[in-house]
Amino acid sequence: MNATIISIGNELLSGLTVNSNASFIGEKLTEIGVQVVRIDTVGDDESFILSALNQAILDSDVIVITGGLGPTEDDLTKPVIAKFLNAEMKYHPEVYARIERLFLKRGKTMPLSNRNQAELPDRTEPIPNSMGTAPGLKFLHKKKQFYVLPGVPKEMRAMVERVIVPELKERAGERIFLSQTFKTTGISESLLQDKLHLFSKLIPDVTLAYLPQLTGVVLRVSLYGDSESRCKEQLQQAGEYILEQAGDVIYSAEGEEIEEVIGHLLSDRNLTISVAESCTGGLIGHMLTNVPGSSDYFHQGVIAYSNEAKTELLHVPPSLIKKHGAVSAQTAEAMAVGIRELSGSDIGISVTGIAGPGGGTPEKPVGLVYIGYSSVDKTISEKHLFWKDRLLNKTRSAVAALDLLRKQLLIS
């Protein structure tokens, strides 16, 4: 079963609003085995809405429309649907009564502009709105199933979950959809593709998607099928191939963030950690503490932005900084030792680098970053050369530090 999503609203076209409604609907439909083939976003404009409806009939079995159902003048969806169906508007007294009750319940009089919400095109059926006033509507036309939903996210979401998903799940029947998400860091999309170049030959039924993100490239494998056991088998085969070829750069095979993976590893081993950050400026601490319950293993951090902070708080010898520079393997290691000793944690990690855009030299360019790791057993560091963008450098440095920590935890 194929689906088209039609999003209606000028604010989506002018970039004022990001179309997260369409992503939500796309995700929910994909999960129940309905394949979304097109998201068509048009303005509050009759001819474009009609064009989108006519195209959708050609492409899809199911058409989900959002937006333009409000009470105001620029909400065109219902009159255009009426025109599309060549239908009159019909007054629904039970819908009117429901909207009026909603206003009364809040001690308010129903504004005139809300009254037309009780009028729906003939041949359409209202979908009750549990979160607001405007009802949705649904109808069959040329054997295609249409759903028309409000653009207000919580109202739209409730209708998708309570009406569309159950109805389509039944119609989609036995079709199985399975997917798995792998997260990588420290490797480019093209190198990853080289590692996995036999994928589509070996496991042709499984789709492999590469999604580059600030933290690294996300891999997603997915497939549709009729037999659950056969699908599971193929997905497992895909996962085995991916881990075999690229396991060294994958920090999660379950779509987890690296800070969640770290959280499990530290908790399992009963270890505590503290961080000393220079160029990441607090980002590692922020990431670690995004995990609920992280206070069990994360003790403290020092953002040692100035050299004085590095020497006074973390006891990095001034002579060491003078000799090797604040951005050096030696300083990174001394910072990791310093924060471990200061905090009394089992492990200390550190980052020092040049985030840019200024501050680079030919010997130490923007993007040069050293990360350090120190435990009772050993102290090590790694050198990285990232890119010219400040936020990218901060993000990549933070993920690299957490990934070094992850690898050390796995061998410890």
Add this chain to the structure above:
Amino acid sequence: MNATIISIGNELLSGLTVNSNASFIGEKLTEIGVQVVRIDTVGDDESFILSALNQAILDSDVIVITGGLGPTEDDLTKPVIAKFLNAEMKYHPEVYARIERLFLKRGKTMPLSNRNQAELPDRTEPIPNSMGTAPGLKFLHKKKQFYVLPGVPKEMRAMVERVIVPELKERAGERIFLSQTFKTTGISESLLQDKLHLFSKLIPDVTLAYLPQLTGVVLRVSLYGDSESRCKEQLQQAGEYILEQAGDVIYSAEGEEIEEVIGHLLSDRNLTISVAESCTGGLIGHMLTNVPGSSDYFHQGVIAYSNEAKTELLHVPPSLIKKHGAVSAQTAEAMAVGIRELSGSDIGISVTGIAGPGGGTPEKPVGLVYIGYSSVDKTISEKHLFWKDRLLNKTRSAVAALDLLRKQLLIS
């Protein structure tokens, strides 16, 4: 001049990725008076990409396409464009040399899969990629202007700003578009609406949009017109009304992030700052250091997640924590004094609170946050009660702390 945006990628249809690229392009085109009439999102599928291209020719003068330009197998855009143009692929040695140089510069060998990025359909012209390997491309076809851009946001953004905007601005000609962005924090969308309820009556030609974000509600006013002086006058009138009614909750009337505003204020006053963070976990440091050059005024931070860190590093008396609790006005103030004294900065700010989802009690629920401020002259604190979501609480707490700092800097 009308425009269509075509977004290509299965991940957009299945809800894995929200289509923020299209919003960015829509915003940039709208700003220069090019009206976006359709955003057509299709998968990595030849027939749907061709269908979108053929529809776009009917709708628009300018067509901007993103996605599917990467080096991997699922990147279909270039071959489909070649088919659409009935053109052969042509090898561009200068593009090849540029990509190879990029890899050499980072001391890496160019992967095989990157080589095909130097092949472009005949009759198209490469758009240099200042942020990555895949060049964009542009061409005229049936008198329509086509731009094809990578899906990686920073690469796409750079091409939009450096190539598309300047080229189209010239062609769009005399139509004036003006806009202004106000950033607020600490107020809900509906309360803000109440404050500004006369806006559309007083200044009917100016559009006012409310954009709720994690950091607070963004207000955007905009208008099209033929006379620049008349437009400027109306926009100024709008700005004056907004500042008059809601100036107390606006931290920027120029769309700046709060950390940028803070940066200017501290630099102008020659003041330095350090931070002591508990529940924000490093986020304030991360935000402050997102500003290039922040090392001039930001010295250091302490992420005092545990009570020990608060007492040992920041010298918050254990008796004070015992008496009032770690989440209290007293602890927040002691932390602010502690970090100021520890760092020798002019100002110390602090946050302590319950980010959730666990750790709340009836007296101190999830979302309860105290922020502290300390300078040589005074030490104060503020109490906030945010929401149940961890990331929201961290973000709102960080912005509230920076906003308290901003207000203190303005009166100091």
